[in-house]
Amino acid sequence: MCSFEYAPVCGQRADRTRTFSNACLARADGFRVIHSGQCRPIRPQPACTMVYAPVCAVRGSRWRTFSNSCLARSDGFRIVHQGRCR
DSSP, X not given: OOOOOOOOEEEEETTEEEEESSHHHHHHTTOEEEEESOOOOOOOOOOOOOOOXXXXXXXXXXXXXXXXXXXXXXXXXXXXXXXXXX
16 A cells, blocks of 8 residues: 655666656556656667567677567667577
């Protein structure tokens, strides 16, 4: 049960961020509070085609296979090689 107190926070779940009225509401919706105040605007994502040309990409220590290079770059990953990650 959460109060209606207005103390905005930015919550994150997976790669998604969202502004909540307070920390209790964020946690109740399964989000982790990452900072006080509203979430910063996210830069517009480029429109990517759904062409299947898999690439292996990395961001920090996280490796991931994307359907194409546009999708990888739009998620902030650096392309390592063409094809799936091994």
